[in-house]
Amino acid sequence: MNPIRRIYTPLLVTLVMFTLVFQGFLAGPAFTARAATGSTTGSTTAAGPIFLPLLRSNSHPARTINAPYFGTDDVLQVHFVEMAIAWFGRVDSTANYTDIRVGYNNTGLTIYLNTFDRRIWWNENPTPAELTKYDSATLYLDLDGNTGGVPTTHAYRFDLQLYWFGDKLDFQAGYRGDGSGWTPLAQPFTAGSSWVGLNAPNSNGDARGWWSSFTIPFSSLGLSGAPAQGSAWGMGLAVHDRDDESGMAIPDQTWPEGLASTRPSTWGRVAFGLPSYTPPNKAPAGTVTIRNKLNGAVVTDAAVGGTIGNLCSGDPNFIWNGWGNANFSSANGFNLQNQSALGDWPCFAKYFLTLPLDSLPRGKAILSAKLTLHEWGGSDPTQAQPSLIQVLSLSDDWNESTLTWNNAPLAMENVGRAWVDPTGWPGWPGIPCVWDVTYAVVKAYNGGQPLRLGMYSADFDMHSGKYFYTSDEEDLNAVGRPTLEVTWAEP
Secondary structure, three states: OOHHHHOOOHHHHHHHHHHHHHHHOOOOOOOOOOOOOOOOEOOOOOOOOOOOOOEEOOOOOOOEEEEOEOOOOOHHHHHHHHOEEEEEEOOOOOOOEEEEEEEEOOOEEEEEEEEEOOOOOOOOOOOHHHHHHOOEEEEEEEOOOOOOOOOOOOEEEEEEEOOOOOOHHHHEEEEEEOOOOEEEOOOOOEEEEEEEOOOOOOOOOOOOEEEEEEEEEHHHHOOOOOOOOOOEEEEEEEEEOOOOOOOOOOOOEEEOOOOEOOEHHHOEEEEEOOOEEOOOOOOOOEEEEEEOOHHHOOOEEEEEEOOHHHOOOOOHHHHHHOHHHOOOOOOOEEEEEOOOOHHHHHHOEEEEEEEOOOOOOOOOEEEEEEEEEEEEEEOOOOOOOOEEEEEEEOOOOOOOOOOOOOOOOOOOEEEEEEEEOOOOOOOOOOEEEEEEOHHHHHHHHHOOOOEEEEEEEOOOOOOOOEEEEOOOOOHHHHHHOOEEEEEEEOO
């Protein structure tokens, strides 16, 4: 055991993050995040009613973001940290990476994008047709789902160029499907955007990126109110990139991958409300515990991005050319972190985990499944706020020894969430933090697949990093390894 690993060093991390703060002084809108309170064992639901059939799922194989519902509250101002999180793209000296946050209330759907981008270019006086030739984002919605071959009159497109100053309405445009393509339509929607970093747009100097937000009123789509919980629309996103004055061609980054702008069948989905599982009313017949090396189980896991061994680098060459390709498969501790201040993205970190389910007897009814991670520290517990850490299912396999930020799989859908409080070093085995992952286990078990998960957060505040043990934690603290407990019943 290396005792240095056990020692929390908040001063060092604070100094590194302070170095980055001034680089992200325009890091995002001045939201007032909700004062987060909660325990380490959190609810899987958000504010508002949640539809609860036996398995309220999005069974269509498209990538899906399950949007939490926030009643009458302003989504960005009050519930930023509780928005659903997803991601796409890659980070290097040319390509862009984007975090997606999604939520809705009684009046509209809100999508917020944080985009890592080294060079920022904007047009101060664009025509609608020129918006996507500069750093910009496009949101696609189809009220009929994502099965159509053409954009019908129930399909919409919203373009938003990065802007620095001026009338923001000059930097956005709306369109409606006409059966083959897009027709301009004056639809009111609320948008926001700004750049992040030391070098201003059009300066040909390195920045950190830019953020953008869309709030689409349901009334602008011809609806009298929010869609029914459990319903889903087609949704797609494209981030357009410009890195120089001449406009050298750079491929769009899209969610989901393979998106075609005029074929809704290639889009993903946004579902209204969080998924849930209601177990059958049966007596428990057994519980299976799955943990690396327990009863021969092999659990693979790895963190990517600004994890403990890669936290908050300030080296420009490394963050644009090495950070996104670093692998940390053998580490026995990892960080989970995000925040609104995009200038600090070298601190952001995700975690990926695959647990075998072959020790579960076949043909049984799943009653519950709980994932436990043990927390042992954080980026700066003296200043940190609780984090709502989200669990997302994965449909794609991955290799622990080669996993990086840039090649990590996209999430299939967000499947659970729990609040995690900040802590200093608590001693072995750490503080147990529990996520209800029954919904995800049922889908994997019924499909004959292992349980593949990603974990990330939609945090607002700095110092949000939470440290946990991995499956490579030493045998003396085997109980601190990630553990899945599944209780089953006879069918």
